[in-house]
Amino acid sequence: xxxxxxxxxxxxxxxxxxxxxxxxxxxxxxxxxxxxxxxxxxxxxxxxxxxxxxxxxxxxxxxxxxxxxxxxxxxxxxxxxxxxxxxxxxxxxxxxxxxxxxxxxxxxxxxxxxxxxxxxxxxxxxxxxxxxxxxxxxxxxxxxxxxxxxxxxxxxxxxxxxxxxxxxxxxxxxxxxxxxxxxxxxxxxxxxxxxxxxxxxxxxxxxxxxxxxxxxxxxxxxxxxxxxxxxxxxxxxxxxxxxxxxxxxxxxxxxxxxxxxxxxxxxxxxxxxxxxxxxxxxxxxxxxxxxxxxxxxxxxxxxxxxxxxxxxxx
Numbered sequence: 001x002x003x004x005x006x007x008x009x010x011x012x013x014x015x016x017x018x019x020x021x022x023x024x025x026x027x028x029x030x031x032x033x034x035x036x037x038x039x040x041x042x043x044x045x046x047x048x049x050x051x052x053x054x055x056x057x058x059x060x061x062x063x064x065x066x067x068x069x070x071x072x073x074x075x076x077x078x079x080x081x082x083x084x085x086x087x088x089x090x091x092x093x094x095x096x097x098x099x100x101x102x103x104x105x106x107x108x109x110x111x112x113x114x115x116x117x118x119x120x121x122x123x124x125x126x127x128x129x130x131x132x133x134x135x136x137x138x139x140x141x142x143x144x145x146x147x148x149x150x151x152x153x154x155x156x157x158x159x160x161x162x163x164x165x166x167x168x169x170x171x172x173x174x175x176x177x178x179x180x181x182x183x184x185x186x187x188x189x190x191x192x193x194x195x196x197x198x199x200x201x202x203x204x205x206x207x208x209x210x211x212x213x214x215x216x217x218x219x220x221x222x223x224x225x226x227x228x229x230x231x232x233x234x235x236x237x238x239x240x241x242x243x244x245x246x247x248x249x250x251x252x253x254x255x256x257x258x259x260x261x262x263x264x265x266x267x268x269x270x271x272x273x274x275x276x277x278x279x280x281x282x283x284x285x286x287x288x289x290x291x292x293x294x295x296x297x298x299x300x301x302x303x304x305x306x307x308x309x310x311x312x313x314x
Contacts (some may be wrong), residue, residue: 002029005166010035010067012060012082014047015233016128017099018073019137022052024170027139037063047134061089069095069166071123072110076100077239080109092117095159099125101186103150103179105243111152119159124148124182125172126190130231143171150179187247192255194237195248197229 009031011018018036025031036053037060038044048056057063064070064086072079079098090096096118100106106122114120127145129136147167151160164174177185204223241248265273 002169004032005030005162005169006068007032008035008067008069009033010037010060010064010070011053011073012037012063012070012086013073014038014043014052014134015073015132016134016136016141017125018071019047019050019052019134020127020139020141021071021073021099021170023137023139024142025166028169028171030166030169035063035067043134050134050137052134052137060086064094065089066091067094069097069163072096072098072100074098075236075239076102076106076109076243079106080113083110083113087113087115090115090118093119095119095121095163097121097123097163099123100243101126101190101240102244103148103182107150107152107179119156120152121155121160121163122150122152122179123163123167124150124186125167126186127172128232130228132233132236140171142167145172147172147174148182149174149176150182151176152179183244183247184250187244187251191240191244191248192251194229194232195241195252196255197226198237200226201230 009025011022011034014022014036022034022036025034033055034053035055035057036044036047037057038047039058041058044056044058047053055063060082067090070086070090072082074082076098079100083096092115096110096114097120098106098110100122101124103122103124107120110122111120125142125145125147127141127147129141147170149160149164149167160176164176167174200223262274262277264270
């Protein structure tokens with residue numbers, strides 16, 4: 001039987017991440033009461049139908065009252081205003097956190113509003129899907145995924161450890177780093193790949209010599225996987241790029257330089273350069289699989305009729 005870590009957990013926002021936190025926390029038995037708040041009455045009603053919490057509040061102030069931990073599960077561009085709204089209701093000693101994939105901007109937006117005695121431990125669970133909303137939530141979302149904590153200087157180490165234990169109980173591995181370093185790492189591992197995916201899918205949609213039906217009909221694996229990424233929540237990703245612009249622009253500059261080198265190699269028929277790069281990148285893929293962050297099953301583990309038939313025969 002797991003020990004209760006937070007008697008009352010307040011989730012502000014109840015989409016994929018917030019809903020999955022609620023389900024994973026209940027699975028782990030580490031919370032006593034989950035208070036859910038979101039601005040949308042319809043979303044709140046759906047979260048209630050899905051049993052994602054114990055109490056449901058349109059007013060976030062009511063949700064955070066007496067909460068031991070408050071987690072903002074909303075787009076990073078909205079965390080400052082949300083913190084200002086709930087700050088007066090936060091109880092002394094409470095831990096307040098978030099789930100945004102940008103951290104320096106989150107610290108800058110939230111910290112000025114927080115009263116003395118409240119412990120601020122920003123977090124980023126590096127997990128998700130292309131789906132959004134409470135119906136997309138599932139308890140195993142964080143299993144063997146990383147959650148990065150970025151506590152500002154002066155944060156109580158015990159609060160950091162408490163939140164780290166909480167995320168480990170939810171199934172995640174936990175790492176701690178500075179907000180600025182986090183933003184550089186995620187710019188190249190997540191933000192720029194998403195930007196490239198949005199751009200490639202947008203370019204395909206704008207091609208005058210290729211019809212939209214042809215794009216859909218003849219999508220090869222590479223383009224198909226770009227479309228999965230490009231289907232991610234537009235509000236969330238708009239805010240990510242606007243709030244991590246410096247790191248993203250720095251990584252885009254490096255990417256453009258490397259892309260220009262590839263362009264030259266193709267133009268001049270430099271097969272050795274292309275082969276060497278493709279060999280190095282293949283090793284990166286194998287390393288990700290070895291680290292347990294991806295499956296080695298063919299076609300990214302997608303089910304196929306042949307494999308489904310084979311299972312039925314077993």
